[in-house]
Amino acid sequence: MIKKYIQRFYLLFIIILLYAPIITLMALSFNSSKSRARWGGFTAKWYVRLFQDDQIMTALYTTLEIALLSALIATVLGTAGAIGIHALRRKYRTFMMGVTNIPMLNADIVTGISLMLLFIAFRFSLGFSTILIAHITFNLPYVILSVMPRLKQTNISTYEAALDLGASPLYAFFKVVFPDILPGVSSGFLLAFTMSLDDFVITHFTKGPGVDTLSTKIYSEVRKGIRPEIYALSTIMFLSVLLLLILVNIAPDEKEDRKRILSAATVKRHKISRFLLRKVVPAAMVVIITIGGIFYSTKADRLGGANQVIVYNWGEYLDPAAIELFEEETGIDVVYEEYETNEIMYPKIQSGAIAYDVVCPSDYMIERMIENDLLAEINFDNVPNIKNIGDVYMEQSRQFDPNNKYSVPYLWGTVGILYNKTMVDEPIDSWSVLWDEKYKDSILMQDSVRDAFGVALKYLGYSLNSTDLDELTAAQKLLIEQKPLVQAYVVDQVRDKMIGNEAAIGVIYSGEAIYTQLENPDLEYVIPKEGSNIWIDSLVIPKNAKHKENAEAFINFVCRPEIAKMNFDFITYSIPNEGGRALIEEPELRNSKIAFPDAKELERCETFKFLGDENDAVYNKLWREVKSR
Amino acid sequence: MSNKLIDIVNVSKSFGENLVLNDLNLYIRENEFLTLLGPSGCGKTTLLRILGGFESPNEGKVIFDGKDITDLAPNKRQLNTVFQKYALFPNMTIAENIAFGLKIKGKSNTYIEDKIHYALKLVNLDGFNERMPDSLSGGQQQRIAIARAIVNEPKVLLLDEPLGALDLKLRQDMQYELIRLKNELGITFVYVTHDQEEALTMSDTIVVMNQGNIQQIGTPEDIYNEPQNAFVADFIGESNIFSAIMVEDKLVKIQGVKFPCVDTGFGKNKPVDAVIRPEDVDLVKPKKGLMQGIVTSLIFKGVHYEMDVMANGYEWLVHSTDMFPVGTEVGIRVDPFDIQIMKKPESEDAEAVSIEE
Ligand SMILES: Nc1ncnc2c1ncn2[C@@H]1O[C@H](COP(=O)(O)OP(=O)(O)OP(=O)(O)O)[C@@H](O)[C@H]1O
Ligand SMILES: [Mg+2]
Numbered sequence: 001m002i003k004k005y006i007q008r009f010y011l012l013f014i015i016i017l018l019y020a021p022i023i024t025l026m027a028l029s030f031n032s033s034k035s036r037a038r039w040g041g042f043t044a045k046w047y048v049r050l051f052q053d054d055q056i057m058t059a060l061y062t063t064l065e066i067a068l069l070s071a072l073i074a075t076v077l078g079t080a081g082a083i084g085i086h087a088l089r090r091k092y093r094t095f096m097m098g099v100t101n102i103p104m105l106n107a108d109i110v111t112g113i114s115l116m117l118l119f120i121a122f123r124f125s126l127g128f129s130t131i132l133i134a135h136i137t138f139n140l141p142y143v144i145l146s147v148m149p150r151l152k153q154t155n156i157s158t159y160e161a162a163l164d165l166g167a168s169p170l171y172a173f174f175k176v177v178f179p180d181i182l183p184g185v186s187s188g189f190l191l192a193f194t195m196s197l198d199d200f201v202i203t204h205f206t207k208g209p210g211v212d213t214l215s216t217k218i219y220s221e222v223r224k225g226i227r228p229e230i231y232a233l234s235t236i237m238f239l240s241v242l243l244l245l246i247l248v249n250i251a252p253d254e255k256e257d258r259k260r261i262l263s264a265a266t267v268k269r270h271k272i273s274r275f276l277l278r279k280v281v282p283a284a285m286v287v288i289i290t291i292g293g294i295f296y297s298t299k300a301d302r303l304g305g306a307n308q309v310i311v312y313n314w315g316e317y318l319d320p321a322a323i324e325l326f327e328e329e330t331g332i333d334v335v336y337e338e339y340e341t342n343e344i345m346y347p348k349i350q351s352g353a354i355a356y357d358v359v360c361p362s363d364y365m366i367e368r369m370i371e372n373d374l375l376a377e378i379n380f381d382n383v384p385n386i387k388n389i390g391d392v393y394m395e396q397s398r399q400f401d402p403n404n405k406y407s408v409p410y411l412w413g414t415v416g417i418l419y420n421k422t423m424v425d426e427p428i429d430s431w432s433v434l435w436d437e438k439y440k441d442s443i444l445m446q447d448s449v450r451d452a453f454g455v456a457l458k459y460l461g462y463s464l465n466s467t468d469l470d471e472l473t474a475a476q477k478l479l480i481e482q483k484p485l486v487q488a489y490v491v492d493q494v495r496d497k498m499i500g501n502e503a504a505i506g507v508i509y510s511g512e513a514i515y516t517q518l519e520n521p522d523l524e525y526v527i528p529k530e531g532s533n534i535w536i537d538s539l540v541i542p543k544n545a546k547h548k549e550n551a552e553a554f555i556n557f558v559c560r561p562e563i564a565k566m567n568f569d570f571i572t573y574s575i576p577n578e579g580g581r582a583l584i585e586e587p588e589l590r591n592s593k594i595a596f597p598d599a600k601e602l603e604r605c606e607t608f609k610f611l612g613d614e615n616d617a618v619y620n621k622l623w624r625e626v627k628s629r
Numbered sequence: 630m631s632n633k634l635i636d637i638v639n640v641s642k643s644f645g646e647n648l649v650l651n652d653l654n655l656y657i658r659e660n661e662f663l664t665l666l667g668p669s670g671c672g673k674t675t676l677l678r679i680l681g682g683f684e685s686p687n688e689g690k691v692i693f694d695g696k697d698i699t700d701l702a703p704n705k706r707q708l709n710t711v712f713q714k715y716a717l718f719p720n721m722t723i724a725e726n727i728a729f730g731l732k733i734k735g736k737s738n739t740y741i742e743d744k745i746h747y748a749l750k751l752v753n754l755d756g757f758n759e760r761m762p763d764s765l766s767g768g769q770q771q772r773i774a775i776a777r778a779i780v781n782e783p784k785v786l787l788l789d790e791p792l793g794a795l796d797l798k799l800r801q802d803m804q805y806e807l808i809r810l811k812n813e814l815g816i817t818f819v820y821v822t823h824d825q826e827e828a829l830t831m832s833d834t835i836v837v838m839n840q841g842n843i844q845q846i847g848t849p850e851d852i853y854n855e856p857q858n859a860f861v862a863d864f865i866g867e868s869n870i871f872s873a874i875m876v877e878d879k880l881v882k883i884q885g886v887k888f889p890c891v892d893t894g895f896g897k898n899k900p901v902d903a904v905i906r907p908e909d910v911d912l913v914k915p916k917k918g919l920m921q922g923i924v925t926s927l928i929f930k931g932v933h934y935e936m937d938v939m940a941n942g943y944e945w946l947v948h949s950t951d952m953f954p955v956g957t958e959v960g961i962r963v964d965p966f967d968i969q970i971m972k973k974p975e976s977e978d979a980e981a982v983s984i985e986e
Contacts, residue, residue: 117785161685162701164710165730165781174706175729179720262847 022238029231035519038501046232053229055320059217060233063197064288066213068553070135071192077136078143078192079185086151097148104141109441111138112205119206120353125206134206135196142195143188150184155436169505189567204344208354209310209337222317222337244281247273271310308333309550312348312356314537315340317411318558319570332550349374355544357551362588363536363607367400367406371610376541383408385559392599393576397535399607407538408555409576411567413510414597414605415451415533418494422522423504433505435478440485444497444506447489449623450608451533455507458530464600465609469618476622480629489627498523509535511573512592525594531604536576567594633692634659634785634817635680636745640689642841645941650686651841657785662811662818664828667838668864671981673821674713676838677787680819681710686834694784708785713793715770717762723773730781734747748776753799753805767794772803779810783818790825797802804831825865828834829853837861858971864903869910869945873903873970881970884941886920888963892970909967912938918960925952965981 029047033040041225050056085096103111116126124130154177178185200215207216218230311318315338321335337356339345342365348354350372361369369375380386385425386408393409401407419428423442434443434455446452452465455473466472487503494506499520508516513525539558541551559562564580575581576597584590611619635657642650649672657663665673678684679691682703689936698706709730718726726744731741737910749755752772762770769793778786788807809833822828828835829849837844837852837860837894841941844864845857856862859870874882878893883903895901915921922940928936934952938945953959 105954155714155716155719156712157712158718160703161716161777162718163683163712164681165777166704166733167729168704169702171733176718176720445836461896 004253016472020133025231026235026238029228030236031207031228032116033519034228035499037126037496037502046228047236049230050232050236055212056217056229056233057215059212059214061288061291062211063213063215066128066131066135066203067193067196068285068288070132070196071189073132073512074136074139074143075185075189078188079147079181081140082144082147082151086148089398097144100141100144104145106199108138109205110516111192112202115202116205116351116353117591119548120351125403125409126206126318126354128208128211130206130211131203131211134473135199138202139192139195139197142191143185146191147181147184148605150181154180164526167522178510190430195592203476209356210335212338217338220340220385231474243609247276247281263473273569307331307547307550308335309357309554310335310337310355311358311554312337312339312345312354313360314338315360317360317537317571319567321568322558322570326554330550330553332547332553342376348590352544355546356542357545358539358554359542360410360537360539362401363397363538364610366538366540368610369404369540370401374543376545376548378408378541378553378555379406379548382549383556383559385556386563387576388559388564388579390576390578393536396534396602400536400609407540408559409536409538410537411573412534412560412576414527414535415454415507415509416513416525416527418498418508418513418516418523418525419505420498420501420503420520420522421429421524423501428524428526429529431455431530434459434507437483437485438549439504441487442455443482443483444485444494445486445546446494446507447488447491449556449619451507452489452623452626454533454608456482458528458532461530464533464606465611467618472618472622476626479626482628483579485625510594511571514572514589514592517594527597527601527605529604531606534605534607535603536607630660634656634661634694635819637676637680638690638692639800640676640679640691642672642679642684642686643884649841650679652852653843653958654688655702655836655840655843655846657817657819660817661816662833663882664822664832664835664985665823665838666822666835666864666935667806667844668829669823670928672841674789675837677710677740677789677821681708681787682706696868705837707783708787709781709783710773710787711778711791714772715762715767717773719762721762722758723754723760723765725763726762726773727780729777729779731959732780732801744780748780751810752776753802753921759978768796768799771795775803775807783816785819787819789821790823791820793823807831808958820877829865832926837864839864846953855969855981856904856971859902859904862902862971864971867907867946869905869907871903871943873901875899875901875970879965881968884920884943886941888968888969889965890917890970891966892968895970895972900973902973904969904971906933906965907946908910908933909963910938910945910947910949911962911964912936912947912949912951912953913960913962915958915960918962920961922959922961924957924959927955 022123028036030042031039032043035067039460081100085093085100088096112134114123115130115137119126119130119133158176158180159172162176163169165321167175198215199213200219203213204216204219207213212220214233221227221230309332311334313336314589317338318336323336326332326479327334345359345361346368349359351354358523367373367456389409393412394404395406396412397407397409402529417428417431417433419433423431424439433439434445445455450464453472453475456478457466457471459478460471461473464477466475487566488497490497492512494508495512495516497503498506498508498516500523501520508525510525511524516523517525539555541548541555545551556609558567558575561577561579561583564575564577565583568575568580569582572595581590590597633656637653637655637657640650640653641648641824653676665671665676675684679686682701683697685700690697693706694696718729719730723791727745727748728741731744736744745758749757752775754769754776757765757769757773762773765773771791775788775791792803795803805826807818809930810816820828820831829852832849834846835852836846839860845852845861847855856865856868857886862868862870871930873885875892875895876882876887877897878895879890881888881890881892881901881903890903900903920940922938922945924936924946925936925939926937930948933948933950936947936949936953938947938959938961945961
């Protein structure tokens with residue numbers, strides 16, 4: 001009796017474990033609040049918006065298109081390959097199977113990078129076709145692997161019997177061998193399809209500007225937080241897969257039906273599901289492929305145009321409407337691609353795989369790119385709107401671009417403390433609050449080396465670019481001391497947790513802070529008096545840009561007050577554009593101390609610098625020690 | 630039954646080191662029922678596959694109706710095969726299986742329907758049209774394989790142990806049917822079997838093979854009554870085979886005792902093999918025999934008794950309708966024309982087997 005209960009309980013536990021995440025996601029897709037931490041009532045608006053969102057729909061199409069095409073081509077090639085391998089002598093067959101299996105065991109990142117290098121070596125321009133080729137490549141072994149066992153089971157003499165009865169080799173293959181290995185072929189196809197849908201890493205390295213699959217698209221949005229539309233999309237995808245699986249399972253072979261005696265109703269049900277599975281699903285696939293194909297042929301025309309500018313920007317960093325406006329005005333096509341961290345962007349620029357025209361790196365990365373001679377000097381005659389950028393920002397930029405020759409400040413922000421007024425006793429103005437026993441377990445720290453050490457170093461009165469080992473050890477000691485007080489080390493959950501009143505104090509970026517304040521008026525942001533980090537993301541032009549003048553036109557356009565203001569509305573990060581700031585309608589935003597702190601406060605702030613690999617290693621080592629205590 | 634339909638000329642085949650067919654020469658006449666007989670692994674299936682076009686010989690050629698077909702693709706050959714492992718198409722119904730060849734030839738639907746009906750009736754599987762192959766027993770599958778080949782009315786039908794999985798009664802029925810087919814349709818049969826009785830009853834010609842060599846070609850009577858070497862004698866039916874000395878024409882010394890015989894031309898005092906069929910050994914009173922022995926075992930076999938008789942250090946196998954209990958002393962006699970004298974084998978292969986036995 002008890003055993004039975006334990007069994008049931010255990011099963012239930014497993015099911016909950018497996019499905020809790022997806023159910024959470026489905027629930028959130030109906031949450032009218034943007035926050036993950038708060039239930040704002042039921043809504044279907046994300047579903048509506050999903051279908052109105054051009055970018056997501058494009059990414060979805062691309063994903064399906066690539067998954068279907070690559071799975072299809074890999075299935076054809078892989079099946080042919082498996083047949084070839086099967087016909088080999090045993091010795092060679094084992095060898096060939098080994099050779100085809102190895103790529104499957106290879107880490108994705110190795111496959112991705114080597115494919116990228118190969119494409120660059122052969123001067124393939126990265127884009128849709130390179131993703132497709134890459135996906136076909138990594139899908140092939142899966143197809144071979146699932147077709148091979150079926151081939152081994154297949155009685156070769158049936159093929160010979162067909163020839164014997166007068167069938168041509170091709171006819172014999174399709175009539176006799178193929179139906180026999182079909183289960184292997186279709187499971188190979190499905191496997192390839194899912195592998196392709198799933199893939200992020202390889203796509204990431206082999207994609208070019210302007211092409212995004214869902215995974216790369218979603219990832220590029222991580223910085224701003226994943227939009228609820230994506231939850232809606234994931235829910236739809238999950239349900240589609242579920243539906244497909246159910247269909248597959250209730251549609252047994254006709255063959256099976258023939259062997260058993262079934263009621264008419266069951267036979268009819270089987271017939272319907274077979275019809276769905278064999279006719280409707282493939283038909284739907286064909287429709288998607290053709291529509292996608294047409295869609296892409298029109299898009300490819302655009303990509304081919306010479307009068308274009310290729311922009312490589314952070315995810316969700318520019319209002320799409322601004323791009324449209326620019327295209328209308330100038331007739332220049334904008335090919336827009338997004339990245340998610342400086343470290344991902346950098347190797348792409350350095351390798352020269354793609355000639356980007358405008359990129360938007362952060363301060364320390366700009367310094368590094370200048371050092372490595374990757375940037376072109378901007379001709380400011382073509383960027384008269386530079387006058388709109390506040391002097392204070394141009395001055396701050398000198399920390400990484402000493403002569404203001406290479407970069408135009410685009411967005412900026414500070415790091416500070418976000419606190420809940422109702423949960424603290426006194427106004428906060430110092431990093432010391434992060435070490436206050438009173439707030440044990442309601443402190444949120446940034447989970448990244450430089451941010452964490454920056455806080456400690458500033459608190460101690462040092463530079464946040466310190467490379468002095470004594471200073472760093474002191475900072476480390478402080479961080480270790482702080483550990484018991486910290487509720488969690490997080491990156492982008494600070495926002496949600498603070499909105500949801502889950503913590504009293506958190507270290508956060510100012511751009512996030514503005515947004516949190518809109519959602520939860522109890523929250524307040526402060527740049528501690530000891531000083532903090534100011535970050536600036538600036539527009540630069542890589543040296544190998546092919547459309548430098550278009551790039552300058554684009555930068556000039558973005559520096560226009562109206563455009564800067566439009567972008568502020570879109571992203572609510574601080575803009576360095578004084579003219580743009582003046583246009584902001586809401587006084588509480590225009591005069592927000594979070595978005596636009598006094599110049600005096602900024603004087604206490606420093607940008608991060610690139611400290612060199614050795615110092616990076618020291619930082620990382622010290623941070624690991626903190627985390628592992 | 631006159632002109633050569635298939636001529637196999639100097640055909641050799643090896644798989645790697647393994648020589649499977651050794652310089653084979655054989656012709657098959659129109660409307661002949663030719664049986665390949667031999668122990669497992671002797672190359673029967675390989676020879677059939679060369680005829681069907683599934684293997685190509687390393688040397689030699691295959692002539693069909695005057696044309697060299699050695700390199701012709703299987704689907705272009707006017708012959709059909711019934712495979713040793715049935716090879717039915719698992720994804721098709723029985724009817725679809727049978728119709729396969731006819732559809733390729735573009736026959737009309739009614740013609741195909743008729744043929745399916747006819748063929749199923751022929752193999753005693755009426756009404757199996759819509760069944761799937763893997764729902765049939767081994768014997769049923771094999772009969773379908775035969776039906777599938779026959780409906781194409783090929784000039785030559787190659788059958789690789791087609792009746793192996795059938796029970797005795799069914800096998801006899803099918804044997805009868807196959808012979809009827811051959812006579813009615815004028816099909817030439819090349820038939821492979823292990824079963825010497827089957828070979829003897831059905832064939833016009835039997836080819837006895839061993840380790841890739843042809844040992845003897847002849848009518849069933851020839852093969853049975855006048856085996857050309859110890860291997861054939863041993864393989865066909867049961868025999869007493871002796872290493873003997875041909876003293877002179879018409880006199881052979883077996884186990885130290887001289888027996889009169891009818892063979893001549895072996896020379897004087899030459900070592901030969903002598904074969905005596907068990908039913909040709911006459912057991913008589915000890916005094917009347919050329920040789921004396923003692924009965925060591927006795928088994929009742931239905932039509933006759935089978936006895937072992939120990940005489941001069943050799944255990945004779947004897948079939949007789951008379952019964953001699955174990956321990957009885959008997960005399961042995963053999964009529965001169967019942968002793969078959971054969972040259973000692975020259976080929977190593979044949980030797981190897983005779984020593985093994
Ligand atoms: N494809 C092949 N590769 C290597 N060796 C083979 C191949 N086919 C047959 N052989 C070898 O050739 C020899 C003859 O085989 P074959 O199938 O012709 O024998 P068989 O006379 O039909 O025997 P059985 O009566 O058992 O069917 C065997 O030793 C077998 O192992
Ligand atoms: Mg065989």
